[in-house]
Every structure is written in C-alpha cells, then in structure tokens.
Amino acid sequence: MSHILISDYVEFQIPTNGAGLIEYRCHPFWSQKYCPSHEHDNTARCCSCERLESWNVRYYSLEDGRSLCLECMESAIMDTGDCQPLYHAIRDYYEGMYMKLDQQIPMLLVERQALNEAIVGEKNGYHHMPETRGLCLSEEQTVTSILKRPRIGGRQLIGMRTQPQKLTRKCEVTAILVLYGLPRLLTGAILAHELMHGWLRLKGYRNLNPEVEEGICQVLSYMWLESEVLPGPSSRASTSAASSSSSSSKKGGRSNVENKLGEFFIHQIAHDASPAYGGGFRAANAAVNKYGLRQTLDHIRLTGEFPVVKT
Ligand SMILES: [Zn+2]
Ligand SMILES: [Zn+2]
Structure with a gap:
C-alpha cells in the first residue's frame, strides 16, 4: 500500500x-x-481481490469468516464438484506443456480451518504464505471437503454440506487442497501452483530451497493466468495444444470484470514482496524467459538452482 x-x-x-x-x-x-x-x-476486505467494502456496496460473508465482494462472487467456485472441470482444464494445460501428470491426484475444495489443519498434519514442514490458499498434500489425512455449495441467505452464504474424506496415499502426492469460494481465475492460479509442487515431487525433484520451489510454482500459476487473460495464445504457451483448444471458447464469454480480476492476480504474483514467492518468482521468470521452461527445469534438477541470467 x-x-x-x-x-x-x-x-x-x-x-x-x-x-x-x-x-x-x-x-x-x-x-x-x-x-x-x-x-x-x-x-470487510475481499479475501480475493483485497478491495475494501464501501458504504454503498455490501459484501458476502463466507462461513469460515472470509468476505467476498460481488465481482469475485460472480465467478466463485463453491464446492468440490464445481471445481472438477477447472482442475481437468489445468491438468490439460500441463499436458499441453509436455508436463503430463500420470497419477490421478484427488483435488478437494475446503474451508479455511480444514486447510490450516491439513497444513499442521504435514510432517514435511513446508513453507507457506501467511494466508495459505492451497496445499499439495503428502501425508495420509482425513480432510473435510465441501460436498455441496452454500446458498445465499441475505449477505451470508449458509448451509453448505461438508464431508470428512480419508485420503490414502497412492503416490508421492496424496491430494491437492484449495480454499473454496474464490473466483475461477484465482482458483485456477492456485491449482496451477499446487500441481507444480505435485509435478516436482512426482518427477523426483528433492530438497529445493523455498525460493526455487515456490518461484517455479508461481511461474506456472502466472503462465496459466496469462493464457487465460491475455488476448490470443501467450507466446510461451503457444506450443500448448490444450490451452488454445479448451479455453479459447470460454475466453469469448469472459466478462471485463473477470479479465480485470485476472490482471490483478497476475499483478499480485509479479509484485509479491516475499523472498520465496515474490523474489523466487522474479528469478524463475527471468530464467524461463531466457532459457525456456524445459531448460530451466532441467537446470534446477541438476543443480537445485535457477540458471544464471546475466543482465
Ligand atoms: Zn473481490
Ligand atoms: Zn507453494
């Protein structure tokens, strides 16, 4: 500010x-x-776009205490079933980048409390943002997921149905959890980030420092947002068959409101002040712009570091 x-x-x-x-x-x-x-x-501050509630516009309040503005509410994804098409679209996006995830990793939408409990349940003390919105789970846990979206009762969203779900471990990644109630583009950005954690783990990348791991995950998040928000296929994703076929039809129907939100999420990633997420993203993005994603990933696998970008 x-x-x-x-x-x-x-x-x-x-x-x-x-x-x-x-x-x-x-x-x-x-x-x-x-x-x-x-x-x-x-x-009240919108948990998605950070704008403050003003005297003439009332926000919605979610059952876990978060507030959501009307514009973010328009495209909000509210339950686990609701989120599946987006999850598949992002897995397709990875496949289009030649980064297919062969394992069927379950994905659940959860409340804030369930997400925080799951973080505590992870033995592998992972680094997290102060307000975490997604998690790539490694341990076997029972997680309460959102089965049926809440309904609107005045300014409150009430009466959602949740269900405890026991997650068993079939591979290095047990599940991906995402906070419910966020707009489609933010939900997708979080999914893209968490799927990259999953991809790294499944491909045997180990013990990366936070700057490298979070930085490269943020790059995937950023690239996916760009492919959704910017007109035409993004230059770096132009090899992606999936991104041009599956999302272009939806692109036409996207409102200006949603596009502006997407630009905000892109801005947020690029200007994040934290060393791991912000600094990591900027270093990773510079490397990807210079050497491409594939070469950057190969370099990380060999050295645990980003390739050097001379300025
Ligand atoms: Zn908002
Ligand atoms: Zn992360």
Missing part, C-alpha cells in the same frame, strides 16, 4: 486529520482510496 498525504479534497468520506490534511491509502492496483483507519476497524 502506498501512503500519501495530500491537502486536496479526495473523496468526501475521508475525514481530515489533526493537521487539516486528508490522509489516505491507495491500493496499488485498483487505486481504491481509503482512510487508513479502515485497516484496523474491521471493515
């Missing part, structure tokens, strides 16, 4: 401070201007 002090009149809802100045914060992507006090006064 940038922090700006100005003396001009901005938005009439923002009061002046003690010095007679209007103090506001501005979201770097949406340019939404708001009074800094709303960062601490429990004003």
